[in-house]
Amino acid sequence: MTAGMPAEKSMNFGPSARRLLARLSPQRGQVLAVAALAVLSVACTVIGPKILGRATDVIFTGLLGKQFPAGMTHDQAVAAVRASGNANVADMLARMDVVPGRGIDFTALRNVLLVVLALYVVASLLMWLQGYLLNGVVQATILRLRADVEDKLNRLPLPYFDGQPRGELLSRVTNDIDNISQTLSQTLSQLLTSLLSVIGVLTMMFVISPLLAVVALVAIPLSVLVTRLIAKRSQRQFVAQWTHTGALNGQIEEAYTGHELVKVFGRQQEVQAAFAAKNEELFRASFGAQFVSGIIMPSMMFIGNLSYVAIAVVGGLRVASGAMSLGDVQAFIQYSRQFTQPLTQVASMANLLQSGVASAERVFAVLDAAEQSPEPARPARVTDRHGRVEFEHVSFRYQPDKPLIEDLSLVADPGHTVAIVGPTGAGKTTLVNLVMRFYELDAGRITLDGVDITTMRRDELRGEIGMVLQDTWLFGGTIRDNIAYGNPNATEEQILAAARATFVDRFVRSLPDGYDTVIDEEGSNVSAGERQLITIARAFLADPSLLILDEATSSVDTRTEVLLQRAMAALREDRTSFVIAHRLSTIRDADLILVMEQGRIVEQGTHQELLAAGGAYARLYHAQFSAAAVDLDEAAAAGAGQVPAGVGPRAGGPRPRIPAS
Incomplete structure (x- = not known):
């Protein structure tokens, strides 16, 4: 549950950003x-203002030249x-190329403007090609990142997925990757251009006037200081934002998947309250x-405006003294704007960069998982x-300090049905998960047919x-597609044969629409029993040498269950079948019944042998099939005036009628 909580520490921005690049x-x-x-x-772009300043000089000298006689x-x-x-005006005029009596040289002005226009057009075309x-x-x-994550x-x-909320993991591989894509698209080009612009503009500024x-450079350390102070505070907020996004997605996915159960138990208000709480956390972050x-x-705009005012004042004094044209x-003022603008852009991209790198760090956590x-x-x-399956002194623990299966040995011969029964948490499903190598011993x-499964x-x-x-799982598609999932190369005849057999x-x-009926991912347009039949047909079509049924008939009616057992008898020929069942009526004909308690096989034998032994299996069996007698005993006690706690339709209501025994 802590996977969706906000991080206590801000992310390691530098290494994650370098890894992303x-x-x-x-x-x-x-x-x-x-x-x-x-x-x-x-x-x-940088050369443009310098040349455009020449146009200003042409206009200004032309206007001054008209003030003097030819x-x-x-x-x-x-x-x-x-x-x-x-004297100040004379000094300024001495530095300018003024021709008395001649006005504005429009030919020279046109040439300057055409050069500037050509430069800006070329710059725009190059920028467009760069963006492309x-x-x-x-x-x-x-594309590669998504493929690597997949x-x-x-x-x-499997333990990794057991420890991750599904919505949180989905958020990492969808929302976070999309956020990385947007961050790279929006910042890389602008960041590169902004940094180059700062270098180019700064060079031109020193060429024009070092003073x-x-x-202008005074604004840089001030801008860096302000940006660092603000960014340091926002990093943790961005990490929290995306972790809360994953937690909210997990809560939504869980509530949507179990929406029927939520309505059955009337927990809509609790679900809405949980959503509102997580939504509020995401809002705040x-x-x-x-x-x-x-x-x-x-903040950057304010610092830039201060720099602009200082440049205008000092530049005006320099022009008045004749030190500058x-x-x-005018060109320097343009450069000062071009200088502060990329700094402002880089600063404004800080939130995008932090958000994108926060998402990248979450995706890298998946890529770095063991x-x-x-x-x-x-x-x-x-x-x-x-x-033929053989367990040889098998031991397994989910957690190192909590033993589950210790020194387990058994043999399942070909063509035999091995039923595994026991209370919840005894290790029944764990046993078949070990055969599938979902977990390592x-x-x-x-061994499977004498071959150690770890060598396969x-x-x-x-x-x-x-x-x-x-738990049945159907994919979005037709019924035919879902059956064929067990064997993509199966022919139409094989698919129909598997469907008939099951x-x-x-x-x-x-x-x-028959076999072309489209079902959604949850199979909501077919019944639970029909969904189970489709999954069994899928396993039939795979033609396995080992069959594992984990409560596979729990959603099927009794008549269909009998028919399925007959069909499975033919399928199990020269194959081993492991059947995990709580309904003991489904495993009476099993060749071998294993009774597990706390990860150990406490009994094994046939149905009749285990009943005769009067051990754990007999207790489980009688607990299922003698429930009615227990209820009658309680009812008889109630008839004698000894009403057990909880008996009766409601407190103070009439006593239930006791049928004659």
Whole structure:
């Protein structure tokens, strides 16, 4: 239950981010192309203001030139202004290429503007091509990530899934991967462009005016300090946001899957209350994450505006003193905006980066989970299929300090039906899970037709076994598809033969679409017994050498159960069958009945032998079939005036009538 709770510590951002970026390496050629296009695009964009400043100088010098009579030289114009007492204006005019009597040079202005326009068009085209290539890189990376997660899930042992809420795990492999995709798509290009822009703009600023560049640089440490302070507070909030998202998905998935049970017991209000509580936790975490990280953008804009004001004031003084031209100041102001803008963009991406890396860390936790033991280098195979299973001094524990199965030995001969009975928690289902290698043994070994199952590949071992569980599971598709799931290469005749053998054909013929009837994943449009029949037909079609039935007939009516047992008798020829049952009436004809208690076989024999022994099996049997007599004894006691606790329709109501014995 702690899997969905918020983390106490903030995530390890740096290593997780580097690991995420390392997944781009298979497309390193495209990544280098993206970087080259970004450099060219940023270069065109950065050069633009400097050239555009030349246009400002052309206009300004043209306007000043009109103020002087034609034929006057530049030096004469400067001397005349200085003689009038405007020394500052004279100094400024001395640094400018002013031609007295000539107005704005529109030809030069047109050429400058065309060059700037061409630079911006080329920059836009390069940026578009960069985005196109980067999108391909990101989607290919996410494609591999999804494939890696899917492969990882197939390699994880069953205990991992037992310890994970299903909705939480689904959230990691769906929502978190989608969030990573969005983060990479939205930040990689912008982050690369922003960093290159900062470098390019800073270079041009130093070229134009080192003094103004130093004034602009004062904003950098201040911006970094503010960003770090805010980001440090928001990291934990983003981790909590995605863990709460997984917990909420788990609660929704659980309530939706069991919605009928929720309604039967009238627990809608409790479910709604639990949803509201988890939804509130997610709201608080999401609000905190977005609010705290959202402060970064206005903070950067405020610092940028302060820098802009300082540059404008100092630049104006430099122009007035003749140390800079007006075009250079205008270009520098543009650069100051271009300088603070990428810083602001990088800061505003902090929330996306933190959210994406938080999701990446959750996905990496799945990829780093301990896998099942590797397959043998030289796997053994069963060459002579009979289905003989032997347990040799088998020991197994779910938890190291809690023994379950200790030193268990048994032999199941080919063609025999071995029934396993016992109270809940005795280890019945664990026994067959060990045969399937869903769990690995702590000691001993299990052999199938003389071959140690640990020396076989898991897929080949499970290919020899057909398993029908109490909990039916059907896939979205037709009834034919669900039956054929046991053998994808089966012909239509084989599918129909399996359906007839398991009496699926009997009810399918009554459906409007027959075997083409589409059922949903939960099989809600067929009854529970019909779902069970389909799963049994699926196992029949697999033609296994070993058959495992875990309460497989619990959802089937008594008449169908008798018919199924007759059909299974033919299927079990030269095959071993393990039958786990609580209804002892279903295993009377078993060749061997194993009675388990606390992971040990306390009795074994046939039905008659175990009844005659009067041991644990006899107690279980009589507990099931003598319940009516117990009720009659209680009723007789009630008739004698001794009313046991709980007897009677309600407190103070009339006593039940006692039938004559």
